[in-house]
Amino acid sequence: MSSTEQGTSSAAPAEPTTAPESAAAPEVPESFYYVHGKDKVVHKVSAGALQHSALIHGMISNLGYTEEQAKANPFPFENIDGDILQMVVDWCNQHKGKPTPPEDTNLPKQKEKLFDLVLAVNYLEIKELLTYCCKQVAMMVKGKSPEEIREIWMIPTDAEDEAAEKEAKKRAGKEAAGETAAAAGDAK
Amino acid sequence: MPIRLLSLPTADLQYTLHCMGTCELIAFSLCSKRTKTLSKSLNRKIGQPSVIVYENCIRFYILIGQSIKAYEYIPLEIFDSCIKLRGHLTGVWKRQEFTQSDWFAHILDIFNESIIQKLLIENTTPSFLDTLKRLNPKCRLLVINAYCSTKLPKIGFWKLFSNAEQVDIYINVLDKRNDISQCLSRNLKTVRFRDSRSSIGLVASDLLMNNIIYLTIDNAIITEKELIRFVKLWMKGNHRFYRPKLIELFFENAKTREEVLRGIKYQTVDNKHLLKRADGKEMLLSISSRSVIFEFRG
Numbered sequence: 001m002s003s004t005e006q007g008t009s010s011a012a013p014a015e016p017t018t019a020p021e022s023a024a025a026p027e028v029p030e031s032f033y034y035v036h037g038k039d040k041v042v043h044k045v046s047a048g049a050l051q052h053s054a055l056i057h058g059m060i061s062n063l064g065y066t067e068e069q070a071k072a073n074p075f076p077f078e079n080i081d082g083d084i085l086q087m088v089v090d091w092c093n094q095h096k097g098k099p100t101p102p103e104d105t106n107l108p109k110q111k112e113k114l115f116d117l118v119l120a121v122n123y124l125e126i127k128e129l130l131t132y133c134c135k136q137v138a139m140m141v142k143g144k145s146p147e148e149i150r151e152i153w154m155i156p157t158d159a160e161d162e163a164a165e166k167e168a169k170k171r172a173g174k175e176a177a178g179e180t181a182a183a184a185g186d187a188k
Numbered sequence: 189m190p191i192r193l194l195s196l197p198t199a200d201l202q203y204t205l206h207c208m209g210t211c212e213l214i215a216f217s218l219c220s221k222r223t224k225t226l227s228k229s230l231n232r233k234i235g236q237p238s239v240i241v242y243e244n245c246i247r248f249y250i251l252i253g254q255s256i257k258a259y260e261y262i263p264l265e266i267f268d269s270c271i272k273l274r275g276h277l278t279g280v281w282k283r284q285e286f287t288q289s290d291w292f293a294h295i296l297d298i299f300n301e302s303i304i305q306k307l308l309i310e311n312t313t314p315s316f317l318d319t320l321k322r323l324n325p326k327c328r329l330l331v332i333n334a335y336c337s338t339k340l341p342k343i344g345f346w347k348l349f350s351n352a353e354q355v356d357i358y359i360n361v362l363d364k365r366n367d368i369s370q371c372l373s374r375n376l377k378t379v380r381f382r383d384s385r386s387s388i389g390l391v392a393s394d395l396l397m398n399n400i401i402y403l404t405i406d407n408a409i410i411t412e413k414e415l416i417r418f419v420k421l422w423m424k425g426n427h428r429f430y431r432p433k434l435i436e437l438f439f440e441n442a443k444t445r446e447e448v449l450r451g452i453k454y455q456t457v458d459n460k461h462l463l464k465r466a467d468g469k470e471m472l473l474s475i476s477s478r479s480v481i482f483e484f485r486g
Contacts, residue, residue: 114191115191115192115195115196118196118200119196119197122196122197122199122200130200130203131203134200134203134204134207135204135207137191137193137196137204137207138204138205138207138208138212139207140191141208141212141215141216142209142212143212143279144212144215145215145279145281146215146216146218146219146281146283149212149215149216149219150219150220152191153191153192153193153194153216154191154192154193154194155193155194155219155220155222155223156194156220156222157220158220158221158222161220161221161222
């Protein structure tokens with residue numbers, strides 16, 4: 001569980017409600033960090049939950065922030081939509097301190113957001129969630145024909161691929177010509 | 189709710205494709221050249237498929253399932269311009285420009301498969317035989333059935349037999365003397381001529397020239413005199429390499445042990461007749477009324 005607060009990255013978030021700790025949890029108070037996505041909504045997440053993300057874990061392991069410093073410096077993930085980040089944070093909280101089973105039914109099911117979720121999870125390097133998301137993507141085409149797969153996964157035809165390739169080559173040629181002209185201008 | 193699969197980061201895309209079932213992967217590979225290349229790059233295995241070739245349809249049995257503990261073979265029926273799936277994934281996939289040969293080549297290609305467990309030819313067309321020859325898949329067992337139309341078994345046999353570890357042929361394709369000597373002199377592993385209605389005539393020199401390691405002829409014709417001649421010539425051939433390990437000849441007409449062994453010196457071991465050459469090579473002969481079996485040792 002996490003709490004959210006509308007505001008900028010510099011705004012101090014309200015005290016969130018956190019997931020109840022298990023009886024066997026250590027007495028040492030848990031440290032919390034703050035993240036926000038494109039919508040600037042700040043999410044408070046425990047260090048334990050953030051361990052799922054290799055990216056964030058790598059960032060915080062070297063910081064040694066105090067609670068106040070962490071509050072004041074939420075991690076900005078401007079490339080991730082707020083609702084997607086919320087899903088990720090929820091998942092990390094639900095699976096804090098325990099490995100994900102191979103078939104986790106507790107995970108987000110919103111297929112319309114699946115693509116963005118995969119990108120976010122890939123960026124945040126949450127391996128277990130990424131594995132599950134990829135399986136979900138694969139399940140989307142179970143029992144489907146090539147035409148249906150093309151539609152579901154927006155696969156371009158050969159003609160479209162060729163046209164895109166030509167376009168890319170043309171663009172690259174123009175850019176190269178531009179760079180050459182600029183270099184010639186600099187030389188003068 | 190569409191998803192731009194090909195825009196996923198490479199590792200995620202690869203993992204997603206790994207999670208797909210085999211039939212879905214075939215369907216995906218048919219979407220475009222790019223998806224075909226991606227499917228091929230996964231190096232998915234279909235466990236040496238079995239293939240039955242009919243005149244207008246090829247039935248392709250592929251292994252599906254992610255682990256060896258949970259697998260099943262499902263048949264894909266390949267026609268010109270479409271594939272029919274049977275079993276848990278029933279449906280028809282069409283591709284107008286594809287012939288049977290294209291489908292066949294496509295499936296072997298995306299799974300990087302060059303070995304077919306069993307290739308059973310019930311009937312086919314010369315053009316498909318050409319395709320098989322061109323694709324050149326190795327074959328554990330090639331079976332040419334008796335129902336093939338007249339000329340095809342012979343064409344099929346001569347085109348395909350060199351790629352097969354074992355050939356079972358249920359129709360006589362060796363109807364000329366020249367065919368017999370040409371076929372027996374090939375370096376093949378196992379060939380079984382199973383046509384019991386049509387006989388294959390042999391002479392001693394055919395057996396001496398034989399290079400097939402395990403040869404079975406269900407309906408052979410050879411005189412006792414030629415059999416004796418073969419045995420005697422083999423005995424004289426000291427230090428000459430002889431590749432076969434087993435020759436099984438079955439006859440319609442009964443032969444007696446005395447006739448086959450006339451004038452030959454042998455020891456009897458376990459009801460078989462052991463002949464030893466001066467170079468240490470041995471021939472073990474089992475004779476019954478309708479068969480002679482030669483085993484070669486050393």
